[in-house]
Amino acid sequence: MDLRHNEIEGNSEPTQSLGQTSHLALDIGGSLIKVVYFSISRDNCIDREQESSANDTLGFSNGNCKHPILQGRLHFAKFETSKINDCLEFISSKKLHLGGFQHHENPGKNKNFIKATGGGAYKFTELFKENLGIDLDKEDEMDCLVAGANFLLKAVHHEAYTYIDGQKEFVQIDQNDLYPYLLVNIGSGVSMIKVDGDGKFERVSGTNVGGGTFWGLGRLLTKCKSFDELLELSHQGNNRVIDMLVGDIYGGMDYSKIGLLSTTIASSFGKAVSDNKELEDYKPEDVARSLLRMISNNIGQISYLNALRFGLKRIFFGGFFIRGQPYTMDTISVAVHFWSKGEAKAMFLQHEGFLGALGAYVSYAKHSIDDLVCNQSMQLPVSASYTADPNYNPLNGDFNDNESIQCSVYAA
Numbered sequence: 001m002d003l004r005h006n007e008i009e010g011n012s013e014p015t016q017s018l019g020q021t022s023h024l025a026l027d028i029g030g031s032l033i034k035v036v037y038f039s040i041s042r043d044n045c046i047d048r049e050q051e052s053s054a055n056d057t058l059g060f061s062n063g064n065c066k067h068p069i070l071q072g073r074l075h076f077a078k079f080e081t082s083k084i085n086d087c088l089e090f091i092s093s094k095k096l097h098l099g100g101f102q103h104h105e106n107p108g109k110n111k112n113f114i115k116a117t118g119g120g121a122y123k124f125t126e127l128f129k130e131n132l133g134i135d136l137d138k139e140d141e142m143d144c145l146v147a148g149a150n151f152l153l154k155a156v157h158h159e160a161y162t163y164i165d166g167q168k169e170f171v172q173i174d175q176n177d178l179y180p181y182l183l184v185n186i187g188s189g190v191s192m193i194k195v196d197g198d199g200k201f202e203r204v205s206g207t208n209v210g211g212g213t214f215w216g217l218g219r220l221l222t223k224c225k226s227f228d229e230l231l232e233l234s235h236q237g238n239n240r241v242i243d244m245l246v247g248d249i250y251g252g253m254d255y256s257k258i259g260l261l262s263t264t265i266a267s268s269f270g271k272a273v274s275d276n277k278e279l280e281d282y283k284p285e286d287v288a289r290s291l292l293r294m295i296s297n298n299i300g301q302i303s304y305l306n307a308l309r310f311g312l313k314r315i316f317f318g319g320f321f322i323r324g325q326p327y328t329m330d331t332i333s334v335a336v337h338f339w340s341k342g343e344a345k346a347m348f349l350q351h352e353g354f355l356g357a358l359g360a361y362v363s364y365a366k367h368s369i370d371d372l373v374c375n376q377s378m379q380l381p382v383s384a385s386y387t388a389d390p391n392y393n394p395l396n397g398d399f400n401d402n403e404s405i406q407c408s409v410y411a412a
């Protein structure tokens, strides 16, 4: 299934007004390739020369102003890593790879590169070279996850939100009170990163029971052909058909002495032990629901324990496993709330799956201008405004269906 996101209305084609003005960064993960690219929505470079002559910088070889602030949008797309050729075709068809950077020291050598992170940036280096003629300039995955999260939490107005008991509430983050926090990225696997500042972090834990586990086990147990089909099934299922509840063990009663309600799951998939049924005797939707609950609950608990280790009160969950799905977020939120006795708070991110790709994108900015002959720097603004489709509700759909961030790119 083509995961290509629908092009946002309006001028989403990269324009050529100042030479190639589309920038591209990739996060090639175990399950999904995430693509972030910038394109000018209109050619209104505001020349910063009037603002400050402090910068002695390269002029634009074919632009009409030397220090433009380019108004544009950050676009997001994702592809299954197993269908990497779809991603190559997408990049090629939009000429996104042509807006790249050339190394200053070899101007004669057309050595185009784009920023990439994730394990696939190593695994698919040759494929990108052969198909698009570009080098993948690799950035560390953890660096990018943290840089992407910090950028979003500082730059995007409605980025972080809580979701519990069916209620979604955006959280305004005070930039002076952002750190420390725990970042839990639920991808194929799960990384748990204590973040103390820009570029100051430590990966403190992780688990191999992650998004790939849900997708892999779910596919085997339900015969689903796609992740979306598995997710849809889990919406319809009833986990109590298969999960053994406290009440199933205590004759319908709570085990109140240790604070367990009769409806609390005592043992995931525990009923399958005694029901004397085979897999095909269970509805696939009930299996999918129990699996989603088990994995989400497990991640929520491990996350809380790591937050407890370091006295962290805020846990931000990212990664495409979440997909803004109410049941997933509610399960994680309830787990964190229950185990922390309300001390810790689970929060989610609008751009949950694009943390790494955004981190790779902003890493262009760390190159000094001496290293690059570039069409524009990657200095992203602190105050990108989030331009959402008015009909978009993250609780119903996938973030990157028709979403983008309105932003400006400052030329150094």
Ligand SMILES: Nc1ncnc2c1ncn2[C@@H]1O[C@H](COP(=O)(O)OP(=O)(O)O)[C@@H](O)[C@H]1O
Pocket (backbone or CB within 6 Å): 003, 028, 029, 030, 031, 032, 033, 080, 118, 186, 187, 188, 189, 210, 211, 212, 213, 214, 215, 227, 228, 318, 319, 320, 321, 322, 323, 353
């Ligand atoms: N369309 C999809 N196809 C496959 N997996 C998906 C899809 N949407 C969400 N997922 C979930 O997201 C996980 C991958 O999340 P992601 O953050 O991209 O991690 P990675 O970097 O390992 O690919 C998958 O393991 C799966 O659980």
Ligand SMILES: CC(C)(COP(=O)(O)O)[C@@H](O)C(=O)NCCC(=O)O
Pocket (backbone or CB within 6 Å): 028, 029, 030, 031, 118, 119, 141, 186, 187, 188, 189, 190, 191, 205, 206, 207, 208
């Ligand atoms: C190896 C990874 C960082 C790769 O990231 P991903 O592609 O899963 O987003 C991640 O899969 C992971 O942290 N796995 C868990 C390893 C552990 O048990 O800590």
